[in-house]
Amino acid sequence: MGIENLAEKAQILMRSRLCSPNFIFKPLSDSSDSNYSKLKFIISSSIIEACNNSILLLGPRGSGKVAVLELVLSDLLEEYPDTITVIRLNGLLHSEDNSALKEIARQLCMEHHLLFSKMASFDDNSQFMIAMLRECGLAHKTVIFALDEFDLFAQGKQRLLYSLLDAMQTVTSQAVVVGVSCRLDADQLLEKRVRSRFSHRKLLFLPPSKEDVQRLLEHILSLPMDSSLACDYAAEFNEKLQSILADKRFKEIISNYLNSNSTTNHLLRFLFIAISNMELKSGFLSLENFKAALSSIQRQPKQECIKDCSILELYILVCMKRLEVREQNSYNFSSVMQEYKSVHDSFPTSDYYAQNVCLRAFEHLLQRELICFTDNRGHSQSIEFRQVKLVVSYAELQEGLKSYRSCPVSHSHNSICF
């Protein structure tokens, strides 16, 4: 086998690792302090002891809340086959009580091979749910409700949560409600009656520490020695990897990258790009791959937008900025045009455009969200008369102008003088 072939295999292996949460979170779940074992203990003890529980998983996005939950659920499904029914809801899809209940009924029907009717009313569905909870409790089956984006369920009258949690106040039912939310104050959103029925177990998911990141990198990137990959290739790969991981520059890249966001998911995204950058010819990861990944992922979209603007668009932006510097807080296209004229008068250049051309450029800027309307009112008004505002800040504009290659002198002059 050529090295390219091997490298491709290795690449596929690593990519598939990155995409499976099981692989990523399994090694972190051994210790007793890990959220995995805590969550598993809570759920499995409520299965064994036949009690009801409600748990909140909190933490910033990308910290692996759902991944750990799924890991626990799949383990429990293996451990207690056909005693667990998992109902998955997402706040973005089912935040409305009616649709949520319908979805619960549908999934319950699916799980137990019952016939589901779309026509059933809210009452029917909620009574069906309660009846099912009871029946499942009697059959020693636990129903686990996994509510993703839990905070979105905590809106309005919260009938769903109330009826769910109230149904759990009976002895016969056996259910676990797991809420997943990135809002730290998710339990404060609950209505007081609902909150009183909630059992307030909270698990906090935090981004991995520096040591954990290091371990994770090793875990993901090093190749197994016993698989179909040639042993010597894997050994060499791992050796090179070790040297990269120990490299100071590599550490800098990683810490630079994780400065903005240190969650696991964020790291995985970076690694994915780095691995995709891997050169198949050489067959090994190199520091360059990571560097390229960093530069391709850390981008400044607004500044790049400015770079892409035409001269006229830049004129308009500069004019708007001049207006704002003069503390003229409300202005529209007409006043921008006046400013444009005055600028052009003081620095006459060859390119002076007619108003309709300027309007086109103005619309373009609006679409690119470099400028925006100050309010949502006045939809009936034509664009020229609606008040606008600059969205990019002065410093960004200045930066953009500086790096603009073919910027006319007057522009840079303009921008510097205010």
Added chain:
Amino acid sequence: MADTPKKSTQSPTKKLKKQTTSPFSVSATPQTPQTLDPPRRFSPRLSLKPNTPQEPVSPIEKTTKDSLKTPPNKLAEAPPESRAVSSKTRRNLSNNELKKTPRGEKDNGCSKTPKSKAEVLDVEFSPVSPDQSETKKRRRGEEKEKERTVMTRAMASKKKAAKTDKMSGKKRVYYKKVVYDGGEFEVGDDVYVKRREDANSDDEIPELEECRVCFKAGKAVMVECDDCLGGFHLKCLKPPLKTVPEGDWICGFCEARKLGREVQLPRPPPGKKLARTLRDKLLSSDLWAAHIESIWKEADGSYWFRGQWYTIPEETSAGRQPHNLRRELYQTNDFADIEMESIIRHCYVMNPKEYAKAHDEGDDIFMCEYEYDIQWHSFKRLADIDNGEEEGDDSDIDEDWKSSKDAESDTDEDVEYEDEKVKNLQSTASSAHELAANSRKGKFFGLQKIGTKRIPEHVRCHKQTELEKAKAALVLAKLPKSLPCRNKEMEEISAFVKGAICDNQCLGRCLYIHGVPGTGKTMSVLAVMRNLKSEVDAGSIRPYCFVDVNGLKLASPENIYRVIYEALTGHRVSWKKALHLLNERFSEGKRNGKEDDRPCILLIDELDLLVTRNQSVLYNILDWPTKPHSKLIVIGTLSLSLSLPEYLYMGIANTMDLPEKLLPRISSRMGIQRVCFGPYNYQQLQEIISSRLKGIDAFEKQAIEFASRKVAAISGDARRALEICRRAAEIADYHIKKLSSNHNPAPEGKGLVGMSEVEAAIHEMFQAPHIQVMRSCSKLSKIFLAAMVYELYKTGMAETSFEKLAMTVSCICTSNAEAFPGWDILLKVGCMLGESRIILCEPGARHSLQKLQLNFPSDDVSFALKDSKEIPWLAKYL
């Protein structure tokens, strides 16, 4: 229940029955004689096709006469000491024996002793009393004769039965109780049923169980082996036992067999066959047991009953499971019409609770915890076990409800059974006609499919530790036996209810109960209603009907009409129709039947949810009590007093000022009567928790006090206090289990839940985790937050814009030799923080115009970030 409120219809007929001591409902209904199905059995092992025995069998007659017994609960009252001595009766065949607790025993399928194969005992036989750590006493002696108390009633029923017999002529007549062949059989009894006609021909039923060693019955105390169920005289054992051992006891044979040795059982003396009791036969599937559902007399004079079969574990698809007890039966959902002839005698099938308590009540006791679905081959816990335990009168309600319905039509039920059968057939035959499970016309379809194929082992064989017991006791769902600390309020409520019901003046009234969540409002009302229910049963109060609605479970406020109407009449109509009908009933005083005349107590939970824009729902509901009552009082005749409806409303709401929020016309109708449920103080909370934990040694005393003080200071919500304690127990349990799984010796005496666990639980419940998140968030986020605090101090304004903040951040970065990450990344960081609600911010599309604000006090941020090792210079800006 979301919308169907619990109904407790109290049939006046029942009360009447009690007073006149007529023991059965005299209801003769015309019924076309239908072809009877032969008793259906599901077991594939059945080789013989059973059919109803036609000819009377004499031995059965004898035994049925002989085995007349009182229900087991009567016997339970008998003191155990007196039992072993008195053994005069010949009639009572069974021996007393102690029962094991349903948990605990784990038998490995050791089957019954082979009786025929027993060989000469040449090995020294020595059933050692096994040295088990937790042994329980069991004893087998002669059962004391204590029955025959119901004889007179039985006779009466017999006579009555005969009378109605003539009355009804050619129709089917249903009875509640029948004396047949000297045995008294009541609906709800369990009986042995002959499996085939010749069942009794081969051997007769032994009168008393015989000792396995000396093969004599005798009067001496016998002990039962938990494994093979064989009986042994205490003196026959080697070494002989003085007393019945506590806990499980296994005979020497089973012991030896378990160890893998060949065992030879003592052989009966020549000429004497080892007799098998009915229990033996049942457990070896030579007999059946059934639960009597209804008894009737056919037109031709033969007595029949509809029985619900029991099955033994071996006959289920899962077979005998390791955790099954020897005396365990499953109830099936299979019914059959059986002729009374085939009944042998009574047996007693108990739920685990009773079974655990039953010590020496004879040989014919069995334990039944599960229902077995013969179509789906699945198990399900019997529902009424829990209910019966929690609310002692639930079953009464059911019976009442049924009996009052029965009075209307007996045919209905039978038709229903038929329907069911047909439906079952349909569902198995063609799934095309299956009905959707979640839409219902009165009931859901297909729920019988749910059930476990095997009963999970962890449910039965799990030995609870103290901590687990404590956790189970603290579960919110578990209703406590008594409600501590709410006596005053409960008295108030019950006085109010009684005052309104007992008045012949028919006073419609409102009571308004308020208090913070978790202070036991609903629970107290329900407890009061339970007490009243028992008083109704005792006959001291007139019956009433009770409707329970929860405002939060209604799809819309108007739905309440529908729910109330359905609860009162059982019919489902649209809410407009329901409103019309209810108006007719309540304001115009139109009554349809006798049932309508009862006062109606309507409990509305979460009353505030009924407030609509024009408040018409509340208005109607609160208006009804005032109406009929004023009208009828003007008429004011005493004879009508019974039919005077009295409506009583109770609203329960958490908002204290509900009357003030309402329109004046409603608040005037609301009345002045209020009961306030104040938040619990810490002593009360402590009492509540300790009362639940009585007898469980899992908590340190200070820990409970700490938890209750904390909760009392914050909300006074009992649910919170219980949850904190449960969580604390969980944390302690977690630590212990983790330690033991890591093979570390668990530290002794650490089993108690202490202050640290409670503190952790409280922290988890009440503290937002923002400080931890701030500490562990990324470097830029920390700088971002520090800049926000800095900005806040500098300007004094809580709100800032992203533009200003970015300037500050870039200043901070440059002065501390930190690379400024760029605006767009900074914006992303801000949005991430906004997602976690550490800061409040506008959507990121606003970019530099975005407004930002800290969501937590700046001190929290300073506290969290002050000593960060990563960026020590951050402290300067805090």
